[in-house]
Amino acid sequence: MDIIDFLQKISTTPGVSGYEDKVSEIVMEEFKKYSHKVSRDVLGNVIALKKGLNNGPDTPKIMLAAHMDEIGLMVSKIEEGGFLRISSVGGIDPRTLLNQEVLVHGRKDLPGVIGAKSPHILEPEEMEKGIKLDKLYIDLGISEARANEMVSVGDIVTIRRDFVPLGEKMAAGKAMDDRAGVAVVLQCLQELQGIRHDADVYAVATVQEEVGVRGAIVSAYGVAPDIGIAIDVCHGDMPGVPEHKTSLLGKGTVITTGPNIHPVIYKQLVKLAEEYQIPHQKDTAPGPTGTDAWALQISREGIATGLVSIPLRYMHTSVELLSMEDIKHSARLLARFIAFQKHDGLKELVACF
Amino acid sequence: MLLKTLSESSGVSGGEKEVRQFISHQVRPHVENVETDILGNLIVRKKGKKEGPVLMVASHMDEVGMMVAGFEKSGLIKFFKVGGIDDRVLLSKVVQIGPNKVPGVIGAKAIHLQKPEERKKSIKVEDLCIDIGAGSRDEAEKRVRLGDYITFSTRYEEIGDNCAKGKALDNRVGCAVLIEILKREGYPYSFYGVFTVQEEVGMRGAGTAAYRIKPDLALAVEGTTAADVVEVKEEGHVTTLGKGPALTIMDASVIAHRGMVSFLMKLAEEKGIPYQIRRFTGAGTDAGRIALTRQGIPSAVVSVPCRYIHNPAGILNLKDVEYTVKLVEEFVKNLPEGGFDNEGID
Numbered sequence: 001m002d003i004i005d006f007l008q009k010i011s012t013t014p015g016v017s018g019y020e021d022k023v024s025e026i027v028m029e030e031f032k033k034y035s036h037k038v039s040r041d042v043l044g045n046v047i048a049l050k051k052g053l054n055n056g057p058d059t060p061k062i063m064l065a066a067h068m069d070e071i072g073l074m075v076s077k078i079e080e081g082g083f084l085r086i087s088s089v090g091g092i093d094p095r096t097l098l099n100q101e102v103l104v105h106g107r108k109d110l111p112g113v114i115g116a117k118s119p120h121i122l123e124p125e126e127m128e129k130g131i132k133l134d135k136l137y138i139d140l141g142i143s144e145a146r147a148n149e150m151v152s153v154g155d156i157v158t159i160r161r162d163f164v165p166l167g168e169k170m171a172a173g174k175a176m177d178d179r180a181g182v183a184v185v186l187q188c189l190q191e192l193q194g195i196r197h198d199a200d201v202y203a204v205a206t207v208q209e210e211v212g213v214r215g216a217i218v219s220a221y222g223v224a225p226d227i228g229i230a231i232d233v234c235h236g237d238m239p240g241v242p243e244h245k246t247s248l249l250g251k252g253t254v255i256t257t258g259p260n261i262h263p264v265i266y267k268q269l270v271k272l273a274e275e276y277q278i279p280h281q282k283d284t285a286p287g288p289t290g291t292d293a294w295a296l297q298i299s300r301e302g303i304a305t306g307l308v309s310i311p312l313r314y315m316h317t318s319v320e321l322l323s324m325e326d327i328k329h330s331a332r333l334l335a336r337f338i339a340f341q342k343h344d345g346l347k348e349l350v351a352c353f
Numbered sequence: 354m355l356l357k358t359l360s361e362s363s364g365v366s367g368g369e370k371e372v373r374q375f376i377s378h379q380v381r382p383h384v385e386n387v388e389t390d391i392l393g394n395l396i397v398r399k400k401g402k403k404e405g406p407v408l409m410v411a412s413h414m415d416e417v418g419m420m421v422a423g424f425e426k427s428g429l430i431k432f433f434k435v436g437g438i439d440d441r442v443l444l445s446k447v448v449q450i451g452p453n454k455v456p457g458v459i460g461a462k463a464i465h466l467q468k469p470e471e472r473k474k475s476i477k478v479e480d481l482c483i484d485i486g487a488g489s490r491d492e493a494e495k496r497v498r499l500g501d502y503i504t505f506s507t508r509y510e511e512i513g514d515n516c517a518k519g520k521a522l523d524n525r526v527g528c529a530v531l532i533e534i535l536k537r538e539g540y541p542y543s544f545y546g547v548f549t550v551q552e553e554v555g556m557r558g559a560g561t562a563a564y565r566i567k568p569d570l571a572l573a574v575e576g577t578t579a580a581d582v583v584e585v586k587e588e589g590h591v592t593t594l595g596k597g598p599a600l601t602i603m604d605a606s607v608i609a610h611r612g613m614v615s616f617l618m619k620l621a622e623e624k625g626i627p628y629q630i631r632r633f634t635g636a637g638t639d640a641g642r643i644a645l646t647r648q649g650i651p652s653a654v655v656s657v658p659c660r661y662i663h664n665p666a667g668i669l670n671l672k673d674v675e676y677t678v679k680l681v682e683e684f685v686k687n688l689p690e691g692g693f694d695n696e697g698i699d
Binding site for chain 1: 437464472474480488515585666
């Protein structure tokens with residue numbers, strides 16, 4: 001599948017943390033085409049193995065990890081009149097929810113709207129305050145009796161958003177964090193069809209990242225790789241955010257360094273990007289990267305970990321915006337990185353210290 | 354479907370062309386005359402069996418929206434609001450800009466990058482930008498122009514039990530009602546249907562159209578606030594979904610003609626049409642402007658209750674729309690031959 005079509009499909013599919021099933025089915029279907037074996041573990045991580053041509057005892061085993069879950073909401077109460085109260089799943093800014101369209105996954109998928117008073121009846125001081133989650137409610141256009149029949153406390157809610165192409169290279173939508181990373185992994189698998197690689201590659205679409213990198217914890221243990229690369233999104237440039245905390249959209253894949261990142265992996269990624277003239281940018285993370293890389297690094301006896309990111313504006317809103325070019329550059333770099341790992345690759349990872 | 358096309362069309366105050374053309378095309382086969390005045394009001398004359406009191410039924414075509422105000426070096430777009438919109442609903446929405454409907458998004462700083470005190474405050478329109486994915490000012494200016502109108506990008510859709518969701522229900526629902534009225538036949542007297550412009554920036558169109566037509570009486574058909582939701586007490590509901598058309602006693606723009614209001618109530622009761630009284634004295638409609646045209650024109654308002662008007666996505670009840678059509682139709686068909694004056698009002 002064309003990578004843009006794939007991203008459009010998975011970005012618009014509901015898959016809140018812990019409820020990734022619909023997304024994982026699409027991902028399994030696509031990963032299957034470019035790998036030797038695909039499986040799903042107990043938490044729901046999708047794990048695809050693409051075997052290398054010469055995987056000896058010292059050839060590093062590589063795991064790619066991109067999370068397929070998205071932030072969302074859960075029904076916490078059915079109010080008089082059939083309105084639904086909500087609780088957040090993952091880091092949602094309630095201010096971005098006002099009058100958003102949603103899908104309540106009740107006995108069937110029910111379209112609804114998060115209510116917002118019309119300005120005619122708003123008090124001026126209300127408009128000054130950032131709205132809190134406990135003031136918000138979902139309107140399904142149904143009666144209380146019908147709401148009780150169709151919806152239960154604990155039902156999951158996703159924000160509805162079309163995939164919005166912007167010009168020729170950009171796109172916006174929901175859940176680009178981190179379905180864009182999953183798209184990178186798929187495209188990397190596609191690229192590897194035409195490139196010789198010795199190392200075994202485990203392409204993993206992880207679950208429950210947004211609630212604490214949980215899918216990565218168990219999938220890294222299960223796969224037990226020597227090298228783990230997380231593919232996630234990083235903050236894109238926008239007004240009101242300091243430059244050193246952001247990367248530029250459309251200027252290439254982002255390679256991160258810091259305590260979460262193995263120095264050799266970082267160097268190899270940068271070197272390969274330069275060698276193959278892949279547009280790239282560098283980023284620094286002084287502590288937690290807030291990605292699956294954080295879990296990968298300390299799995300079992302430790303994994304040499306890297307982080308490749310796609311710059312993304314307006315993270316955790318429903319209009320996350322990115323450049324499709326950055327996805328392609330990231331995938332190319334990963335494919336080159338995998339091909340670069342040879343039979344004696346493991347030694348260098350320890351020798352550097 | 355009429356309401357779907359109307360709701361999804363772009364027509365911010367002063368830029369109602371797309372809506373006007375659609376309506377003109379819809380009504381032309383069913384009416385005697387269609388013309389457009391200097392402000393852009395679409396004035397339609399419907400032939401009756403004879404001439405009687407001159408009635409003007411008015412529905413505004415415009416919607417609240419935004420306008421391109423300037424370009425940043427980065428290619429981001431600054432914008433103004435057109436009409437009343439709560440700044441807070443602008444966040445994290447998709448919009449479409451100008452005649453080519455160029456898509457864009459209104460972003461917000463990622464929650465990870467916010468300081469705790471930032472989260473407590475609302476974000477003002479001055480601090481927001483529209484992002485069309487342009488890499489520079491030049492690139493942005495090639496795709497949209499200064500002054501281009503901007504609307505929310507919301508699809509109309511039927512949801513829940515007999516409800517529909519969409520943008521600009523205020524007042525495309527009024528337009529849908531009036532179009533339907535103009536398509537029907539059997540009216541005793543000729544009358545005017547007027548699709549007005551610029552209601553949302555101060556009822557600008559209704560006055561000039563009324564001056565031109567010189568009606569003996571006027572009825573504004575509107576989409577009005579329904580606040581019958583969990584966050585609001587009953588006395589603040591304004592109107593309630595599913596209880597039929599709302600009759601205005603008064604709002605901030607007009608005290609409805611009492612004879613007309615009593616007549617509408619009596620008619621609704623006789624014909625078995627459910628109706629409700631709008632319990633709010635705020636906000637305004639075209640009736641306010643029409644009522645004060647020339648030497649004064651008896652005016653009333655019939656509204657379809659709509660939740661979340663002036664927001665990207667409102668909700669209305671389709672039964673209310675049907676009943677509103679019915680009530681307006683009966684009103685036009687049963688108009689007293691002498692019209693309304695102030696005789697007989699207690």
